[in-house]
Amino acid sequence: MVDVHKAFGDKEVLTGFTLSIPEGQTTSVIGGSGSGKSVMLKHIVGLLRPDQGEVWVDGENVSRLDQESLYKLRRDVGYVFQFSALFDSMTIEENVGMGLMRLGDHSHEEVRDRVMECLRLVDLDGYDKRLPSELSGGQRKRAGLARAIATQPKYILYDEPTTGLDPVTTAVIDELIIRMADELSVTALVITHNMTSAFRVSDRIAMLYDGGIRQEGTPEEIRESEDPVVKGFIEGRPELMESVP
């Protein structure tokens, strides 16, 4: 993402946001609530278009793609939504199979086999006939992850995958993110404000602050940062952040 600006009315959310995501690694973007992390993520799949700047994925400028090219690009991207965004009138099997059905080159049996494989991968085998409303928050997150990986994407975008979960379920989701990266060799971008998760799953961490990247580095570099904004955020000390003009 190069010099991306995005505003909603008078509220400027991204003001010159620039970030590269290394191939084959897991990058986390941390930042406070309302700092624009989800807005940034939605630019990558073209759900939002920048007011200014460019978003490049696989050599394609996403902000300039027409609708059909955008849909083609999205087939390589799995998106795990903050609140799962499962289709509430469909079973888990139908939810997870949606992306594969859209590809159109799989028989019903192949789709079903792949769905079962994905549900096994996220430890949800046996839940295929349930409705989303019959699952717990953590199970819904895992079902959302199964849906995102069903089409074997090259990239997975996680929008606050552990928000609202208890510490044990958070650890389970973190393990899944690590497992996806290891077993499927995907490039992952994780949006989170949970520092334990960020340090656990990331190869690189970037902090979004005031519409741009405040600092970027390995988890060790971020942990040892002397920047008062970064330090204040990861240590939960607002007084450090407030001291910055």
Place this chain on the structure above:
Amino acid sequence: MDAILKPVRAVGRGAVSGVTALGRAGYLGVDAVHALKKGSLWVPHLPAQMARVGVESVPIALFIAMFTGIVLALQASYTFTGTVPLYFVGTLVGKTMVLELGPVLTGLALSGRVGANIAAELGTMRVTEQIDALETLAYDPVAYLVVPKILAGIIMFPMVVILANGVGIVSGWITSMALLDMSSQEFVKGLRLFFLPFDVRFAVIKSASFGLTVTAVGCAFGFHTRGGAEGVGRATTRAVVISSMIILVLDAFWAMVLL
């Protein structure tokens, strides 16, 4: 000074938001026309939508039509007695049901049932990011969600209205025989007196336009919902109010253009 500027600002904001909503609805309309090419996305959902929009609306439409027919017969008899031959009750019931009350009352009732349902469904999908999820799975949400609903409205509203017209006329007929001392032959004589096949075509055109209005307005407000549960409630209310108003405007428009 601020006291003067405040209402001006409020009017300005209202105007800007109205024009923005109109622009969004226009874009959605253009997208829906383009999405017609993607038959693989909307064709499988059309029968289910036709059932939801049409078949499930039949009971309420017939209920309204039945009582409208009864009241029309009684009021016509009240007005005509002593001045106009009573067989004109059949004329009035038939003409009024087919040309006006059948389409308009059904349209208004279905704007509450169908329009609100569509706006609430799409609004909930929008605020829970299900529409974004469809996009990320490479589904065009306009083709997948909007097109089958609008087509179902255009196809099914005329069918429901024709049924409602039939029930309204029959209930007026039965009322005339049971309560007004009219014979069946008299009612039918009046019914056939000024009947024109064009009347049915007029009702079909009008109700198809109402079907388009109710579903398209419901889709437009639902699709662009913002702000959680409160936003869904607001979108639903607006969809019903705006589509009801457009139905009344269209009613006058078709009368001026086609009659």
